[in-house]
Amino acid sequence: MYKVSICIPTYEQPKNLQKCLESIEIQSFKDFEIIITDDSKSNEILNIVNSFKDKVSIKYYKNVPAKGSPENWNESIKHASGKYIKILHHDDYFYKEDSLEKLVDLLDENPESKVVFCSSRHVDSSYKSVSSHILKKENMLKVSDNPNILFMRNLIGAPSIMMYHRDVNIYFDKRMKWLVDLDFYIQILKKNSFVYTKEELVCINIIEENRITYQCRNNKEINIYEHIILLNKLGFDKLPVIYKYYLFKLFIRFDFKSFDEIKKFELIRKKNDFKILFFIVKLLSPIYKLRSYVRTSVLNSD
Numbered sequence: 001m002y003k004v005s006i007c008i009p010t011y012e013q014p015k016n017l018q019k020c021l022e023s024i025e026i027q028s029f030k031d032f033e034i035i036i037t038d039d040s041k042s043n044e045i046l047n048i049v050n051s052f053k054d055k056v057s058i059k060y061y062k063n064v065p066a067k068g069s070p071e072n073w074n075e076s077i078k079h080a081s082g083k084y085i086k087i088l089h090h091d092d093y094f095y096k097e098d099s100l101e102k103l104v105d106l107l108d109e110n111p112e113s114k115v116v117f118c119s120s121r122h123v124d125s126s127y128k129s130v131s132s133h134i135l136k137k138e139n140m141l142k143v144s145d146n147p148n149i150l151f152m153r154n155l156i157g158a159p160s161i162m163m164y165h166r167d168v169n170i171y172f173d174k175r176m177k178w179l180v181d182l183d184f185y186i187q188i189l190k191k192n193s194f195v196y197t198k199e200e201l202v203c204i205n206i207i208e209e210n211r212i213t214y215q216c217r218n219n220k221e222i223n224i225y226e227h228i229i230l231l232n233k234l235g236f237d238k239l240p241v242i243y244k245y246y247l248f249k250l251f252i253r254f255d256f257k258s259f260d261e262i263k264k265f266e267l268i269r270k271k272n273d274f275k276i277l278f279f280i281v282k283l284l285s286p287i288y289k290l291r292s293y294v295r296t297s298v299l300n301s302d
Helices: 014-025 044-052 069-077 099-109 138-145 147-151 180-191 206-217 220-234 242-254 259-268 271-302
Strands: 004-010 032-038 058-062 084-087 112-122 130-132 162-165 193-205
Touching: 004 014, 004 069, 004 099, 014 032, 014 044, 014 162, 032 044, 032 069, 044 058, 044 162, 069 084, 084 099, 099 162, 099 193, 138 147, 138 180, 138 193, 147 180, 147 220, 147 242, 180 220, 193 206, 206 220, 220 242, 220 271, 242 271, 259 271
Parallel strands: 004 032, 004 084, 032 058, 112 193
Antiparallel strands: 084 162, 112 130, 112 162
């Protein structure tokens, strides 16, 4: 059994996978296997994989039909046999030759911790440095004290900065794609302690990452649906009011104009969601009444 399983879910973009695998090939730490699960329509990813088969231990699995995100991520993890699982998206890559070694050492030297995070370098589509995401001590202390805080802000970063023990046995929620990483972090950190380094060990391709970001950030249904899922997981009734206020502001941001518009969500959600929507309706009621009053006043003035 290998010590580390590097899990790479892929979808097209062979150039990015080439860069990713090149960064793995030169790692100083060698006790690893690479698991590639492929949602691509073409065989270009397989061609890249075949070019590395004599250089590294690599296993390839074609998803037929394609599983989509994040089920493709889970599929890669399911094939892993290593003690540690290193998620590495195909458009990301190791920043330094000893990146994997340092991540392994952090877990080995801190047996009480099941998860390790690192800071990251952000790059563009040409792999040129754009910025950095540094894990700040004060933020990581907040996460350690209360993982739920990630609901309101991702203080950790992209999944590629993480490595964890395989025996934590947690998968990405297939219902999500916008909050899926935050949900995963919260679920895993509620039961397990973590260690981190401020050193940048992974490069995150923020141009490719933003394709999903742009699709989801302004999508009303995705945002509301996934926030409600996550609030239910966190235990809506027991959460401090600040979490509920955050959801309220989300409804305001997306400019729900009527109760009927909100009720559309009730038709396709579970019963547990009703109390959350009822709470929001209660908060929005004065706003809707004011809107109705202003509208009526304007009409009457005409």
